Structures are given as structure tokens and as C-alpha cells.
Amino acid sequence: MNTLKNGAAHAAGAASTPVIGGTRYKEVKNGILAALSAKEWKGGEAIPSEKRLSERFGVSIGTLRKAIDELVADNILVRHQGLGTFVAQHQRDRYFFRFFRVVRQDGEKSYPTVSLVSFTKAKATREVAAILGIEPNTRVFSFVNRLALHGETVMIDSITVAEERFAGLTEAALRERPSTLYNFYQDAFHINVVGTEERLRVATANEIESDLLEVAPGTPLLEVRRIAYSYHQEPVELRISHVNTARYEYVGPSASHEEPL
Amino acid sequence: MNTLKNGAAHAAGAASTPVIGGTRYKEVKNGILAALSAKEWKGGEAIPSEKRLSERFGVSIGTLRKAIDELVADNILVRHQGLGTFVAQHQRDRYFFRFFRVVRQDGEKSYPTVSLVSFTKAKATREVAAILGIEPNTRVFSFVNRLALHGETVMIDSITVAEERFAGLTEAALRERPSTLYNFYQDAFHINVVGTEERLRVATANEIESDLLEVAPGTPLLEVRRIAYSYHQEPVELRISHVNTARYEYVGPSASHEEPL
DNA sequence: AAGTGGTCTAGACCACTAC
DNA sequence: TAGTGGTCTAGACCACTTA
Numbered sequence: 328m329n330t331l332k333n334g335a336a337h338a339a340g341a342a343s344t345p346v347i348g349g350t351r352y353k354e355v356k357n358g359i360l361a362a363l364s365a366k367e368w369k370g371g372e373a374i375p376s377e378k379r380l381s382e383r384f385g386v387s388i389g390t391l392r393k394a395i396d397e398l399v400a401d402n403i404l405v406r407h408q409g410l411g412t413f414v415a416q417h418q419r420d421r422y423f424f425r426f427f428r429v430v431r432q433d434g435e436k437s438y439p440t441v442s443l444v445s446f447t448k449a450k451a452t453r454e455v456a457a458i459l460g461i462e463p464n465t466r467v468f469s470f471v472n473r474l475a476l477h478g479e480t481v482m483i484d485s486i487t488v489a490e491e492r493f494a495g496l497t498e499a500a501l502r503e504r505p506s507t508l509y510n511f512y513q514d515a516f517h518i519n520v521v522g523t524e525e526r527l528r529v530a531t532a533n534e535i536e537s538d539l540l541e542v543a544p545g546t547p548l549l550e551v552r553r554i555a556y557s558y559h560q561e562p563v564e565l566r567i568s569h570v571n572t573a574r575y576e577y578v579g580p581s582a583s584h585e586e587p588l
Numbered sequence: 589m590n591t592l593k594n595g596a597a598h599a600a601g602a603a604s605t606p607v608i609g610g611t612r613y614k615e616v617k618n619g620i621l622a623a624l625s626a627k628e629w630k631g632g633e634a635i636p637s638e639k640r641l642s643e644r645f646g647v648s649i650g651t652l653r654k655a656i657d658e659l660v661a662d663n664i665l666v667r668h669q670g671l672g673t674f675v676a677q678h679q680r681d682r683y684f685f686r687f688f689r690v691v692r693q694d695g696e697k698s699y700p701t702v703s704l705v706s707f708t709k710a711k712a713t714r715e716v717a718a719i720l721g722i723e724p725n726t727r728v729f730s731f732v733n734r735l736a737l738h739g740e741t742v743m744i745d746s747i748t749v750a751e752e753r754f755a756g757l758t759e760a761a762l763r764e765r766p767s768t769l770y771n772f773y774q775d776a777f778h779i780n781v782v783g784t785e786e787r788l789r790v791a792t793a794n795e796i797e798s799d800l801l802e803v804a805p806g807t808p809l810l811e812v813r814r815i816a817y818s819y820h821q822e823p824v825e826l827r828i829s830h831v832n833t834a835r836y837e838y839v840g841p842s843a844s845h846e847e848p849l
Numbered sequence: 850a851a852g853t854g855g856t857c858t859a860g861a862c863c864a865c866t867a868c
Numbered sequence: 869t870a871g872t873g874g875t876c877t878a879g880a881c882c883a884c885t886t887a
Contacts (some may be wrong), residue, residue, distance in 0.1 A: 350875065376853060387877045392854090400661065408854045409884035428841070431613065432789070525840030528693070528833035529790055529808045547790045547808030552838065572789035580689070580787030580841035611856065648858045653873090669873045670865035845887060 355394035363525035371416035439474035614657035631774035632677035702736035
């Protein structure tokens, strides 16, 4: 077999960013993550073949595959046998229902019809700045979407993003985007949403919401506060949703394939 | 290297249950799952070493490890270097917050104080029977728990399980259980909850809930309908929770490490 | 036919735990 | 010291995709 001491001829790997982890495959994983953060490969693009990457990082194919295994498990990369390995891309028929979790009470899943209600530029409050990891008073974009399912408005989304990450975002571009919002973030700004945190509570409809949702003011709604993250837990979007759960409901976590603690 | 054709000397593996999958490691995974379902190893017990299992299933250690890798990712097994591989066991400090998702609005996690409010035997309605996968009119146990956090009652759980799976369950045993409910299911009935499905909507407090939660009748509450599953998606528990989200909230999914679609 | 990822092997060495 | 899982290697062969 001629197996030699592992650390012996380390060769250090010509990783573009020599991030150091406890083990070789973690180093490789971090190296790929760093290349992704540096936008070396963009959403939907193929990354180099396993053979090439194993040479680049100076590890065996098995070790390289273990690193990619984890990135695939994290929904950051996607493998296609015979084709290559790709940067995961948000699409209507892929990942959409991982982030859109409102379904009809009979379980029927359906794509929402989204319409932009408002679009404004503002300065970040201290609270919003802390969430988005930017300086207070930095400029942000805030916009509101109305989402309808089966012809009925069931949900109002209030979305805030930092201008410094979404330079040049316009109301027109938002309206004319051809696919999902997160797909638009990828294509137009090379920002890849790879995870979210959500907190839910009961709230009551204010005037705008009651108007759009066609319910009485004060009607109890399900409030979802979401922070969306890119690589390395970088917060890129704050979203507060209000859902009318009279005929729809929110699909919670499945508690298998879940993070520890 | 002397690598020989993979399928050549298949040896078929002396799996206790010869479940067939598309690949060897899937076969091994199903074989281990079948042994778990057959209660060959119980919650918290060690399963045989990787070497022994690789001999039992007639595969190399690498293949055996790939099967166990997936079972570990599914939170069904737990590895401890130097000790062995164990059947995952529900404990206060392990897995608890994967299933208990209510936290204070400042994010503070805390263990609830649980008190049993009622315990009854009944017959399954058609709807409950369908959910639990039993015949209508089969006997079930129904009990109600009140959960308090920081001294305040925030949540009422209505739980239903089939008598045929929980033979001999008594109110006293429930009250005297030393650990968490799912740990009790494991120790007393060898039932391992490994996943859940949850649906959330807004509901209003009925008289019992308003009384226990000390809110006015009709106060909007967060309603969580959960089905808990054992191996092979066997439904073992139905739980309907009502949460007062005035000072607490529900932690949603993180949308990384999540199942497809 | 060439190139990609997918599976599987047979082993060496390391790190950790118990006795 | 013996036994366990954790990492890593070097390669063979399979399945799939594109051309």
C-alpha cells in the first residue's frame, strides 16, 4: 500500500486562501468556502473537477471528497454525476420550498404570486444595523411584498437589505426579476443565501396589513422574523412576514438532519 | 492494490434482515436500521464495533463507515471516539432543544418545568387513528402537560399515543419519569423518536387553556401540531401545543442541513 | 471516447478511552 | 496496552453526460 505518515510531506496545498482547520479535509472545506466568498465561482457555475481540486489542495481524492461531502450536506454545492460539481443556485423548483414554508392547511404546496407593494431607501436603525452587521445610519433598501396563494393574499413580507451589499438595486429591477428573490440576489449581486434563522410569534394586523390581507385591523397573524445568511454566517437580509393562517399554515422543522443543540 | 470487481464476491452479508438497497452501503444502512427496529440494540447501548459490523455485512470498513455516517447525520446513531458507536438517546442536555423550540424573546433558552394536568384513556377518532397509523376505535392514551419557563406557564401540550405501542403506560409512571418524555419513551417502551413534522398556525385560547395560561379566553395563541416519528417514519405520537407568545417565541428551522424539497 | 462524479476497497496511522 | 472511532491514502471500477 505504501501509505506514508500523513503529515509528513504536507505540501501545504496551493489553496488560494490558506485557511487552517484542525484536519486536512476541514482545511480544504475552508479553502473552497474562501474561494466561494471571493466569488471565484458564482451561483450555478461548475467548480473544478475533483481531480483538479485534489491537486490544487494537495490531498487525495478521498479527502477532497469528504470536504465536498460536507459542503453538499450544507446545500452550498450540488453534485451532478457525469457533469461536475456546481455552486448551488436558487431556482423555483430547487430550494424554493426550503425557504418558503407556508402551505394550505390540507398540505397543498403552491408557488406564491408576488407583487411589490412599496420600495424605499432609508437609514438603518441601530437595531437593524446590528442584525445586518453594518454601521448604524448606513443606507438600506426596504421593500414590501404581497404574496398570494390560489388567488388569495395570505402573507406580507417586509424586507430590508444593506445598500453596500446590494449596490444599484432599483424598484424596476426588483419588479422585472425573472425568478425567485434569492435567485435574483445571486445573479445580480453574487450574494448566496445558504441559511436562515427564524423566530415566530403571534402578532396583530396593523392598518397596512389588514388592508392588504383583507382582514379586520387587529386580526391575529403569524409573525415570522427571518435573518438570511450567506457564507460564514454573514447576515444579508432581514425579513418580517405576517401570515394569515385562516386557511394556510407554516411548516416547521422536521428535527432530523438538524444542527446539534 | 489488488482491487477486485466490486460485485464479484458479494458474500451477501449475514444481515439479520437482508433489506436490499441500490448500493452496498445503503443495504448496510437498511440492515442496521432493521436491527434497530427489531430492538436488537436499545437507546443508549453501544452497537458492535465497525470492524465487527463490516464482517457481519461483508463490506469493507470504508463502506460500513459510509452507512454509519448517514445514520449519524440522521441523529440515529452517535459516535464516541475510543468508546464506540451508540444508539442515540434523548437526554436533557442532548437533543432536548431540537424538539423543544420555545425560547424567551431575548433568545434565552431554558428547560421547562412540566406538570401533568390530566391523563385519560380513550378510543382513537378516525382522524387520530389515521395520523398514528392505527385502526379507528383502537385505544389511545391522552394526556395534557403544562410547561412553565422562568416560573411562568407559557405552553399547554395535548399528547396522544397508541396503547398498543405504549402498553402499560400509567399516570404514575408519567409523573415519576426521571428525565424527558422522549427519554421515557425510550427507556420504558423502547420507542425512539428520531424525527418530527410540525405545522403552525394561530389559534385562540379555549377555557382550559386560558385558565392554565392565565390569559383571557379568546387570546390568540400559537398552535403547533406535531407528529413524532420513530424509525422508518413510523408515527408514534401526536402533540398539539398552544403557546402564549407574549414573552416567548418559537424557533423555526435554520434551512441549512435540511431535507430536499 | 473522454471526462465527471459515485462506490468500494485494503490498509496505515492518529487520537481517544478504558483497564 | 488493547480496542475504539477519525483521518487519509491510492487506486479500481461503475454510472452518467456530452460530444
